[in-house]
Amino acid sequence: xxxxxxxxxxxxxxxxxxxxxxxxxxxxxxxxxxxxxxxxxxxxxxxxxxxxxxxxxxxxxxxxxxxxxxxxxxxxxxxxxxxxxxxxxxxxxxxxxxxxxxxxxxxxxxxxxxxxxxxxxxxxxxxxxxxxxxxxxxxxxxxxxxxxxxxxxxxxxxxxxxxxxxxxxxxxxxxxxxxxxxxxxxxxxxxxxxxxxxxxxxxxxxxxxxxxxxxxxxxxxxxxxxxxxxxxxxxxxxxxxxxxxxxxxxxxxxxxxxxxxxxxxxxxxxxxxxxxxxxxxxxxxxxxxxxxxxxxxxxxxxxxxxxxxxxxxxxxxxxxxxxxxxxxxxxxxxxxxxxxxxxxxxxxxxxxxxxxxxxxxxxxxxxxxxxxxxxxxx
Amino acid sequence: xxxxxxxxxxxxxxxxxxxxxxxxxxxxxxxxxxxxxxxxxxxxxxxxxxxxxxxxxxxxxxxxxxxxxxxxxxxxxxxxxxxxxxxxxxxxxxxxxxxxxxxxxxxxxxxxxxxxxxxxxxxxxxxxxxxxxxxxxxxxxxxxxxxxxxxxxxxxxxxxxxxxxxxxxxxxxxxxxxxxxxxxxxxxxxxxxx
Numbered sequence: 001x002x003x004x005x006x007x008x009x010x011x012x013x014x015x016x017x018x019x020x021x022x023x024x025x026x027x028x029x030x031x032x033x034x035x036x037x038x039x040x041x042x043x044x045x046x047x048x049x050x051x052x053x054x055x056x057x058x059x060x061x062x063x064x065x066x067x068x069x070x071x072x073x074x075x076x077x078x079x080x081x082x083x084x085x086x087x088x089x090x091x092x093x094x095x096x097x098x099x100x101x102x103x104x105x106x107x108x109x110x111x112x113x114x115x116x117x118x119x120x121x122x123x124x125x126x127x128x129x130x131x132x133x134x135x136x137x138x139x140x141x142x143x144x145x146x147x148x149x150x151x152x153x154x155x156x157x158x159x160x161x162x163x164x165x166x167x168x169x170x171x172x173x174x175x176x177x178x179x180x181x182x183x184x185x186x187x188x189x190x191x192x193x194x195x196x197x198x199x200x201x202x203x204x205x206x207x208x209x210x211x212x213x214x215x216x217x218x219x220x221x222x223x224x225x226x227x228x229x230x231x232x233x234x235x236x237x238x239x240x241x242x243x244x245x246x247x248x249x250x251x252x253x254x255x256x257x258x259x260x261x262x263x264x265x266x267x268x269x270x271x272x273x274x275x276x277x278x279x280x281x282x283x284x285x286x287x288x289x290x291x292x293x294x295x296x297x298x299x300x301x302x303x304x305x306x307x308x309x310x311x312x313x314x315x316x317x318x319x320x321x322x323x324x325x326x327x328x329x330x331x332x333x334x335x336x337x338x339x340x341x342x343x344x345x346x347x348x349x350x351x352x353x354x355x356x357x358x359x360x361x362x363x364x365x366x367x368x369x370x371x372x373x374x375x376x377x378x
Numbered sequence: 379x380x381x382x383x384x385x386x387x388x389x390x391x392x393x394x395x396x397x398x399x400x401x402x403x404x405x406x407x408x409x410x411x412x413x414x415x416x417x418x419x420x421x422x423x424x425x426x427x428x429x430x431x432x433x434x435x436x437x438x439x440x441x442x443x444x445x446x447x448x449x450x451x452x453x454x455x456x457x458x459x460x461x462x463x464x465x466x467x468x469x470x471x472x473x474x475x476x477x478x479x480x481x482x483x484x485x486x487x488x489x490x491x492x493x494x495x496x497x498x499x500x501x502x503x504x505x506x507x508x509x510x511x512x513x514x515x516x517x518x519x520x521x522x523x524x525x526x527x528x529x530x531x532x533x534x535x536x537x538x539x540x541x542x543x544x545x546x547x548x549x550x551x552x553x554x555x556x557x558x559x560x561x562x563x564x565x566x567x568x569x570x571x572x
Contacts, residue, residue, distance in 0.1 A: 082445030
């Protein structure tokens with residue numbers, strides 16, 4: 001592999017990068033602290049966002065050049081779901097796993113007593129309320145997939161609300177929520193405060209699922225291809241650094257600060273460090289590059305779920321949409337320049353309900369789900 | 379008459395916008411206390427327009443409704459191809475975000491946006507002055523810290539440390555505060571493990 005290629009200089013050198021304070025913002029925080037951008041001709045400016053909606057708006061208005069984003073959010077904007085349509089780009093995957101579904105103590109006890117989720121929910125004697133983070137986001141998809149795998153219809157049997165993650169734990173404590181799906185460290189905090197229990201980790205729903213991606217508008221890539229590639233190189237370096245001995249513990253202390261997560265650094269460190277004893281794969285950032293390739297079939301999966309839950313009418317061009325979004329050629333260039341291997345083969349994921357997604361027949365895949373939106377909704 | 383929901387859950391003192399809009403004859407809905415209550419109010423009270431601080435953490439709650447409930451208001455953004463683009467652009471710049479129900483002509487919310495804009499813009503100016511004052515103070519503190527660090531590390535006097543800072547700033551054509559920040563951050567940053 002030729003790692004000495006001289007690449008053209010970035011067209012734009014000062015970049016404003018948006019993020020939402022979560023444990024998986026670690027690659028961005030590391031990239032800024034250690035100024036990994038400088039070696040690639042970039043200066044990064046991190047900009048914390050109060051909501052995913054604000055992050056989206058600023059990406060679209062050009063106030064942000066790129067952002068740490070929920071995988072599904074980027075696809076939602078591409079399709080214009082619930083808001084303006086804009087052509088988007090997924091530059092790379094920033095992390096896999098590291099999210100979880102927690103239940104209130106009452107519901108977790110009921111589940112232990114009654115054995116199945118539908119029976120446990122029936123003990124509430126009202127419509128259960130579950131919180132997630134964004135309508136087209138990853139947490140909504142993990143939550144709905146898991147509920148359906150347990151025989152609960154997410155559009156009929158529960159009320160699905162969005163609550164800002166920092167407010168979820170107190171809502172659970174005040175009995176205003178029965179369950180939630182969110183990124184670390186919030187499920188960890190719920191458990192530590194004794195107000196809820198983690199019932200399943202996202203890595204058990206879809207082992208090594210893609211979670212946050214590095215996203216920007218597609219015209220940004222078209223106008224600044226060298227900048228976009230340099231940014232991927234920078235973030236690959238940050239992800240690689242996070243796999244170094246003791247480095248996640250260090251970054252956890254930065255994430256713990258009041259202007260970031262304002263949560264105990266030890267708790268964040270626990271949730272960032274791979275737990276070898278855990279039953280499910282934990283947060284992954286690099287793993288010799290196996291984390292970061294923006295595989296198109298993973299993007300198509302989100303489209304199948306949008307269709308499944310009635311947000312999108314069936315269309316036959318899911319692969320083309322994913323090919324337009326996921327910048328695989330740019331990623332390969334950046335990875336090659338960094339000496340990072342792109343996996344030659346990918347195993348098809350097997351989900352919590354035993355189904356396999358091979359990326360081929362989207363319509364057949366959606367059709368075979370017993371629990372999905374009514375046809376008239378779509 | 380348009381039903382308007384005003385959400386003021388950030389620290390911007392824009393509560394009196396409610397009275398201003400009520401005086402214009404809009405039907406102002408009671409403001410919910412939590413994002414979860416916000417979800418319920420939008421589903422039950424069916425507002426035509428929601429006005430919210432762009433920086434409000436509750437915005438994602440409204441996004442959920444916009445995607446999952448066809449009757450709920452959707453976000454209006456400044457690049458919508460619309461005659462009111464300039465007004466909407468000003469609103470976004472001032473930090474106002476509006477959500478509108480489908481089919482509502484955007485010129486009907488022009489008066490609402492104008493009033494909101496006036497209130498937010500006033501507030502934005504005030505904040506800008508405050509932020510500026512705070513930044514100046516923070517910069518002075520940063521420069522002092524960098525000076526002390528240099529004095530300790532290089533065993534030099536205060537004037538010598540200050541001169542060193544100024545020289546570096548000139549050589550790198552950076553603001554003094556920026557050079558100070560680099561020095562302070564360099565001593566704080568985690569060690570780089572290769």
